[in-house]
Amino acid sequence: MTSRAQVLVIGSGAGGSVTALELGRAGYDVLILEEGNRYEFSDYGQATPEAMRRLYRRRGMTPILGKVPIGYVEGACVGGSTEINSGFWHRVPQEILLRWKAQFDLDVSEGELGEHYDWAEERLGVGLWKTEWPKSTQVFARGIEAMGWSYSEVPRAAPGCQQSNACARGCPTGSKQGMSRALLPEAESHGVRVLAGARVNRILERSGRVQGVVATLRREGRNQLVRIDAEHVFVCCGPTETPALLLRSGIRFHVGNSLRIHPYLKVAARFDERIDPNESVLPLLQVKEFWPELSLGGGFFSPGQLAMTLSENWPANRGHMADSRYMPQYYVGVRGTGRGWVRPTVFGTEGTLTRYELSSDDLRNLSVGLARLSELLIAAGAKEVYPSVWGVGPIRNQMDAVRWLDELLPKNALSLVTVHAFSSCPSGELRKKCATDSQGRVYGYENLYLNDASILPDSPGVNPQATIMALARRNTLHFVSAS
Amino acid sequence: MGSRRWLFVVLGLASSAGFLWLAFARLEFDDVRAAFRQADLVPWLPLAALSYLAGHFVRGLRCRLLASQDAKLTTLTATNVVVLGYAVNNIAPARLGEFARAAMLTQRSGLPYIQSLSLTFLERIMDGLVMLALLAVALWALPVGGWVTTTMEFASVVFGIAFVGVLLAVTAGDYLVRFAGQVGQIGGRRVHDRLVHAVNQAVQGVRYLRAPRAALVVVLLSGIVWLFEAGMFLCLLPAFGLEPSPWVALLAMTVTNLGILVPSSPGFIGPFHFFCKEALGVVGVAEAVGLSYAALVHLTFYVPITAWGVVILLVHGFHLSSAMQARAAASPLALPDLDDMPPPPDLPPNPEAREITRALCEALVPVDSLSAESRHEVLLETSAFVEGQLEALPARLRVLYQMGILGVRLITRIVFVRSLCGLPLERRRRWVEKWAYGSFGLGRQLFRAIRATALLAYYEHPLVRAELAATTKLRPKEASSRD
Numbered sequence: 001m002t003s004r005a006q007v008l009v010i011g012s013g014a015g016g017s018v019t020a021l022e023l024g025r026a027g028y029d030v031l032i033l034e035e036g037n038r039y040e041f042s043d044y045g046q047a048t049p050e051a052m053r054r055l056y057r058r059r060g061m062t063p064i065l066g067k068v069p070i071g072y073v074e075g076a077c078v079g080g081s082t083e084i085n086s087g088f089w090h091r092v093p094q095e096i097l098l099r100w101k102a103q104f105d106l107d108v109s110e111g112e113l114g115e116h117y118d119w120a121e122e123r124l125g126v127g128l129w130k131t132e133w134p135k136s137t138q139v140f141a142r143g144i145e146a147m148g149w150s151y152s153e154v155p156r157a158a159p160g161c162q163q164s165n166a167c168a169r170g171c172p173t174g175s176k177q178g179m180s181r182a183l184l185p186e187a188e189s190h191g192v193r194v195l196a197g198a199r200v201n202r203i204l205e206r207s208g209r210v211q212g213v214v215a216t217l218r219r220e221g222r223n224q225l226v227r228i229d230a231e232h233v234f235v236c237c238g239p240t241e242t243p244a245l246l247l248r249s250g251i252r253f254h255v256g257n258s259l260r261i262h263p264y265l266k267v268a269a270r271f272d273e274r275i276d277p278n279e280s281v282l283p284l285l286q287v288k289e290f291w292p293e294l295s296l297g298g299g300f301f302s303p304g305q306l307a308m309t310l311s312e313n314w315p316a317n318r319g320h321m322a323d324s325r326y327m328p329q330y331y332v333g334v335r336g337t338g339r340g341w342v343r344p345t346v347f348g349t350e351g352t353l354t355r356y357e358l359s360s361d362d363l364r365n366l367s368v369g370l371a372r373l374s375e376l377l378i379a380a381g382a383k384e385v386y387p388s389v390w391g392v393g394p395i396r397n398q399m400d401a402v403r404w405l406d407e408l409l410p411k412n413a414l415s416l417v418t419v420h421a422f423s424s425c426p427s428g429e430l431r432k433k434c435a436t437d438s439q440g441r442v443y444g445y446e447n448l449y450l451n452d453a454s455i456l457p458d459s460p461g462v463n464p465q466a467t468i469m470a471l472a473r474r475n476t477l478h479f480v481s482a483s
Numbered sequence: 484m485g486s487r488r489w490l491f492v493v494l495g496l497a498s499s500a501g502f503l504w505l506a507f508a509r510l511e512f513d514d515v516r517a518a519f520r521q522a523d524l525v526p527w528l529p530l531a532a533l534s535y536l537a538g539h540f541v542r543g544l545r546c547r548l549l550a551s552q553d554a555k556l557t558t559l560t561a562t563n564v565v566v567l568g569y570a571v572n573n574i575a576p577a578r579l580g581e582f583a584r585a586a587m588l589t590q591r592s593g594l595p596y597i598q599s600l601s602l603t604f605l606e607r608i609m610d611g612l613v614m615l616a617l618l619a620v621a622l623w624a625l626p627v628g629g630w631v632t633t634t635m636e637f638a639s640v641v642f643g644i645a646f647v648g649v650l651l652a653v654t655a656g657d658y659l660v661r662f663a664g665q666v667g668q669i670g671g672r673r674v675h676d677r678l679v680h681a682v683n684q685a686v687q688g689v690r691y692l693r694a695p696r697a698a699l700v701v702v703l704l705s706g707i708v709w710l711f712e713a714g715m716f717l718c719l720l721p722a723f724g725l726e727p728s729p730w731v732a733l734l735a736m737t738v739t740n741l742g743i744l745v746p747s748s749p750g751f752i753g754p755f756h757f758f759c760k761e762a763l764g765v766v767g768v769a770e771a772v773g774l775s776y777a778a779l780v781h782l783t784f785y786v787p788i789t790a791w792g793v794v795i796l797l798v799h800g801f802h803l804s805s806a807m808q809a810r811a812a813a814s815p816l817a818l819p820d821l822d823d824m825p826p827p828p829d830l831p832p833n834p835e836a837r838e839i840t841r842a843l844c845e846a847l848v849p850v851d852s853l854s855a856e857s858r859h860e861v862l863l864e865t866s867a868f869v870e871g872q873l874e875a876l877p878a879r880l881r882v883l884y885q886m887g888i889l890g891v892r893l894i895t896r897i898v899f900v901r902s903l904c905g906l907p908l909e910r911r912r913r914w915v916e917k918w919a920y921g922s923f924g925l926g927r928q929l930f931r932a933i934r935a936t937a938l939l940a941y942y943e944h945p946l947v948r949a950e951l952a953a954t955t956k957l958r959p960k961e962a963s964s965r966d
């Protein structure tokens with residue numbers, strides 16, 4: 001009576017694509033249901049407003065609420081957030097894996113994940129920058145060296161990057177390995193079907209067994225509500241939509257109560273020398289000296305983004321827009337030890353509410369981070385550093401900078417952003433904390449799995465895509481061998 | 484909400500208002516007050532409430548039995564399911580309670596939603612039939628005629644038809660499905676599939692009644708349910724000094740319950756009072772006493788069950804959105820031909836900006852040296868983008884934003900005796916900047932979304948970028964000296 005697939009994969013981002021590919025290779029009949037549209041490279045790289053309309057969930061208007069609201073965006077198109085991310089690649093450090101083991105009894109070791117990282121790195125051509133570093137990276141390196149801190153160039157999943165500076169608008173050259181390029185074509189060659197414009201509203205379950213899903217197909221003229229049945233369902237809708245979908249479907253066990261993020265504070269720096277950040281890839285280095293609680297690195301740049309960073313003190317800052325060629329952007333990122341949650345809205349099937357409260361450690365680390373980053377940038381030759389904090393004027397010298405080692409930034413004046421969210425359905429063997437077992441199977445359900453950012457037990461402290469993909473592959477192969 | 488549902492809600496509210504007017508039109512309020520003052524609430528009110536609640540436990544038992552072929556429920560869970568339906572009907576329009584109840588039953592039991600809904604429908608029909616029988620008994624015992632008999636005749640026809648439908652579904656389910664198939668074929672494959680699906684689920688819903696003994700038990704339980712409800716009506720008669728006649732209680736109970744089948748506001752306010760009062764009027768109870776009695780019965784009917792329902796909503800974390808979602812899912816679902824699916828259409832373009840958004844954007848973006856024509860184009864596109872972004876905000880924030888801007892507009896009127904949109908640009912700019920960048924934190928929060936998106940869209944516009952590129956040829960020192 002209904003349309004069927006052997007396995008449904010909901011969402012085609014970092015987690016969903018790996019899952020679908022491995023299942024397809026193992027001979028399963030796989031259908032990916034993806035809410036967003038599918039685009040060609042020729043559609044990518046459009047101006048930011050157009051890219052936001054097409055590629056971002058709710059056009060990028062998905063703030064995380066809390067005493068300090070935090071700007072948050074994620075992708076909603078075939079390939080998910082990997083289509084708009086910058087492709088920075090980090091393996092999760094062993095220390096974090098051990099903490100996950102200790103706190104959640106997550107049954108996974110560094111050695112076990114290594115094989116899957118290798119696999120993903122090969123597929124995505126992950127590597128270091130091959131030619132001379134762009135100017136925004138060079139000045140950053142200069143600053144770090146002047147400070148004598150440890151740092152590393154972060155590998156990226158963007159072989160042959162042509163510096164079109166369009167990561168967040170969809171890479172028009174196809175160098176950045178979003179899933180629509182890196183994995184989905186191969187998955188399709190193994191028979192995986194991708195249905196774009198299909199938003200799953202509800203998972204149909206009965207006595208611990210999922211039977212299928214109800215989805216809205218967005219099609220010309222009208223939306224169609226359909227039911228699609230499956231023997232197994234993998235939910236890979238990302239850190240906010242996965243718990244929202246489960247909760248909407250009445251699946252609640254440790255779901256949506258433990259959202260974690262990496263809060264970021266953006267700063268712009270004005271140099272005397274021309275940097276032209278708009279014409280190069282974003283800065284490639286991360287300071288590791290203060291890791292894992294604190295990392296300093298380079299942010300996206302466009303005149304619009306710069307204006308947003310300067311906008312907290314716009315009347316004083318707007319004149320500097322004319323210096324945009326001299327003003328790269330950087331960030332202070334903290335591991336995020338606050339707590340958050342995700343809930344579907346009471347009415348409608350599209351709305352998702354997210355909340356996160358900064359912890360006092362977060363605030364402390366952001367303040368210290370601003371001090372450190374400003375010291376670094378001034379040592380690199382910056383004339384002024386502009387944090388996106390209302391009422392905090394430009395930092396002009398080391399003296400201004402170190403003030404934030406001892407003082408806390410005013411909480412209600414902060415303008416924070418994040419693109420890294422996770423842990424809303426933690427996985428592990430510790431049932432009193434976790435929504436799924438170590439392999440992503442939802443507790444209490446025999447054929448329902450989660451395989452995306454939501455299952456990371458806690459904040460990884462590094463860019464998460466690599467770990468999401470490695471875990472997703474490990475879990476999928478486990479599923480294949482177990483069945 | 485779809486337009487049909489809106490119509491239903493508006494119709495319900497109008498009908499409630501109409502019945503309230505009918506109930507109160509010719510009444511002296513002093514008499515009503517006096518009747519209430521003289522009422523003996525103890526022990527009658529607690530007894531009435533107990534009787535009503537006992538009826539719900541029997542309803543729960545009946546629900547458990549009806550679902551027992553496919554699902555194992557405890558009587559308490561089944562009672563909660565039933566209570567939830569009543570409570571939601573008391574607080575939400577358009578009989579959403581029926582859907583909420585079916586949704587919770589699906590959630591708790593794993594039954595397909597349509598099956599849960601047809602169980603609810605079946606219970607309703609049983610209730611109707613039992614009520615007609617009880618009304619017949621009351622009419623036999625009491626010498627009344629006129630509109631009561633007409634109501635009964637009308638209701639008999641409606642429930643008679645429904646009864647035949649149920650009888651057919653119980654005794655000749657397979658034929659009914661086949662017949663639906665034949666009729667459906669006329670409308671093409673999709674109609675055929677949907678119709679067969681729906682009829683099949685409905686037939687499944689009444690399966691329990693196929694065994695005559697089971698059917699008898701269910702009929703008996705339905706009788707007990709309504710006797711308990713009549714108990715509530717009975718207990719409250721002496722509270723107003725009326726003779727506790729079981730026949731009058733039966734008459735009032737049946738007429739009121741048939742009466743509230745007409746569309747009305749949540750909680751049946753209006754029709755409940757009107758029909759209850761009229762039923763007592765037929766046996767010679769004075770209008771003021773009748774209405775006071777009706778109001779008290781309504782409170783007994785409304786308060787405990789609504790409170791219980793709210794507890795269920797909180798304890799089980801049941802979302803009304805699940806009910807709405809389930810209602811959508813209940814319309815027999817289309818069966819997509821997954822292999823022959825056209826791609827989804829492009830996402831909606833930016834909407835046209837409202838005057839207020841245009842006025843705010845104009846005040847927020849900087850002064851530039853663009854030609855008037857170019858500036859007009861940039862502003863048009865910027866404000867359209869901003870409007871789209873504001874519409875994409877989560878509903879809660881959207882409402883807060885609209886309310887906040889309304890407040891700002893009102894204050895503008897008071898301060899300048901002019902509308903915000905009508906303020907000359909320079910003055911508007913200074914005024915808006917006070918809000919957006921001033922020391923008033925709430926004002927800054929209110930303007931954050933609009934100022935950030937306006938600046939982003941402005942600086943990403945090709946005409947502005949071209950202008951910026953031209954002006955940033957200057958060295959920053961020279962540029963900043965222009966500030």
Ligand SMILES: Cc1cc2nc3c(=O)[nH]c(=O)nc-3n(C[C@H](O)[C@H](O)[C@H](O)COP(=O)(O)OP(=O)(O)OC[C@H]3O[C@@H](n4cnc5c(N)ncnc54)[C@H](O)[C@@H]3O)c2cc1C
Binds near residue numbers: 084087236238419451
């Ligand atoms: C701007 C940006 C920059 C980033 N930069 C980096 C970086 O440099 N390095 C890094 O490691 N990480 C980065 N990240 C984070 C990284 O991209 C994500 O952590 C990762 O993609 C998450 O993978 P996922 O599978 O959980 O979710 P996603 O990749 O977001 O995929 C989820 C998919 O599910 C779909 N979906 C959601 N709900 C439904 C539904 N109900 N029905 C159907 N489909 C649905 C969505 O449309 C989406 O396509 C960045 C993210 C962003 C937004």
